[in-house]
Amino acid sequence: MMKAWVINEFGIDNLAFEDREKPQAGSGDVVVRLRSASLNYRDFMVVTGTYNPRMKVPAIPVSDGAGEIVEVGSNVAKWKVGDRVMPIFAQHWFDGETSEEKRRTSLGAGSQWDGVLREYAAFHEESLVKIPESLSFEEASTLPCAGVTAWNALSVSGNVKAGETVLTLGTGGVSIFALQLAKLFGARVIATTSSESKMAKLKELGADETINYRVREDWDSAVLEITEKKGVDHVIEVGGGDTLGRSLTSVRLGGHVAMIGALSGPAGFNPISVFMKAVRLQGIFVGSRKMLEDLCKAVEVNRMKPVIDRVFEFDEAREALKYMQSGSHFGKIVLRIS
Numbered sequence: 040m041m042k043a044w045v046i047n048e049f050g051i052d053n054l055a056f057e058d059r060e061k062p063q064a065g066s067g068d069v070v071v072r073l074r075s076a077s078l079n080y081r082d083f084m085v086v087t088g089t090y091n092p093r094m095k096v097p098a099i100p101v102s103d104g105a106g107e108i109v110e111v112g113s114n115v116a117k118w119k120v121g122d123r124v125m126p127i128f129a130q131h132w133f134d135g136e137t138s139e140e141k142r143r144t145s146l147g148a149g150s151q152w153d154g155v156l157r158e159y160a161a162f163h164e165e166s167l168v169k170i171p172e173s174l175s176f177e178e179a180s181t182l183p184c185a186g187v188t189a190w191n192a193l194s195v196s197g198n199v200k201a202g203e204t205v206l207t208l209g210t211g212g213v214s215i216f217a218l219q220l221a222k223l224f225g226a227r228v229i230a231t232t233s234s235e236s237k238m239a240k241l242k243e244l245g246a247d248e249t250i251n252y253r254v255r256e257d258w259d260s261a262v263l264e265i266t267e268k269k270g271v272d273h274v275i276e277v278g279g280g281d282t283l284g285r286s287l288t289s290v291r292l293g294g295h296v297a298m299i300g301a302l303s304g305p306a307g308f309n310p311i312s313v314f315m316k317a318v319r320l321q322g323i324f325v326g327s328r329k330m331l332e333d334l335c336k337a338v339e340v341n342r343m344k345p346v347i348d349r350v351f352e353f354d355e356a357r358e359a360l361k362y363m364q365s366g367s368h369f370g371k372i373v374l375r376i377s
């Protein structure tokens with residue numbers, strides 16, 4: 040038997056710590072002993088029922104994990120016992136564009152593709168990526184969704200170049216990865232946040248300019264002042280309703296807005312600036328196994344360390360989700376599965 044966190048009914052306090060049957064490796068599968076999981080805002084939405092109120096339960100939440108292989112099924116060529124691996128976010132999305140079929144294989148949002156908040160899980164051998172040597176299990180567990188999303192936004196969709204300017208919003212998991220990767224690519228970063236203490240942390244991580252969006256509610260004007268009215272080349276847009284209009288003011292003519300999230304709710308926005316400024320507005324849906332593999336290479340070569348705000352123990356999943364809800368974190372929230 041093993042322990043797993045299970046959604047039987049929505050709500051953080053309803054999350055149940057249950058005994059489940061330990062999985063076995065079928066043909067082409069391996070069993071992974073999960074050692075760490077990291078939270079994304081999506082996991083908070085899944086648990087509270089705001090991601091998909093019709094989601095089938097019982098279901099095990101959380102998409103991002105890392106662990107070691109403890110059993111190898113027949114017909115497995117890629118892996119051996121002891122290998123350190125991460126399951127990919129969408130289990131059937133290996134390369135190329137996404138599709139409805141691939142998107143449906145995303146972990147942690149329904150009973151068909153149970154998530155990683157459990158001690159053991161079986162995965163198909165093709166649906167895993169090797170953990171970079173330079174990362175711990177905790178660090179690796181932050182990559183499959185948040186890291187890959189930032190990679191997709193900047194490297195794939197954005198094709199960001201040294202010397203360009205990137206605007207990041209807030210200091211959650213995706214935005215902090217975007218800051219780190221943008222600096223790695225040689226870009227200038229303007230980062231917004233809600234507090235003075237987080238501004239100092241952003242500077243330590245390499246942000247060139249920071250804006251407190253509570254002090255400067257017209258933070259788009261501040262961005263234009265910093266860029267001498269030109270605007271930024273890329274916006275990592277995670278805010279949605281409250282931020283998209285100002286993001287469109289902040290972006291330069293012909294610039295790129297990576298549409299990633301809706302932390303403040305859905306956006307009803309004025310489309311005029313999109314065409315008048317010939318903005319490229321690109322929706323981002325996490326990314327493929329290839330993107331995670333490419334991110335891992337970049338992480339390893341540059342010894343880049345994911346920013347972990349706090350590590351909770353496995354039996355503290357409810358506390359970890361409530362901490363995410365508070366919005367006081369900077370970077371990633373991780374659960375150690377020992």
Ligand SMILES: NC(=O)c1ccc[n+]([C@@H]2O[C@H](COP(=O)([O-])OP(=O)(O)OC[C@H]3O[C@@H](n4cnc5c(N)ncnc54)[C@H](OP(=O)(O)O)[C@@H]3O)[C@@H](O)[C@H]2O)c1
Pocket residue numbers: 078079080081184185188208209210211212213214231232233234237277278281282298299300301302303323324325326363366367368370
């Ligand atoms: N499309 C995709 O593939 C994809 C993948 C991953 C995430 N997402 C989405 O992207 C968003 C961010 O996800 P995450 O996991 O990084 O979240 P997170 O770690 O929970 O980020 C929360 C942080 O965002 C900042 N924030 C909150 N409201 C804001 C606002 N109105 N304006 C600016 N900043 C705000 C706050 O930082 P400060 O206190 O510093 O302001 C807060 O601490 C979510 O909507 C999530 O669903 C989408």
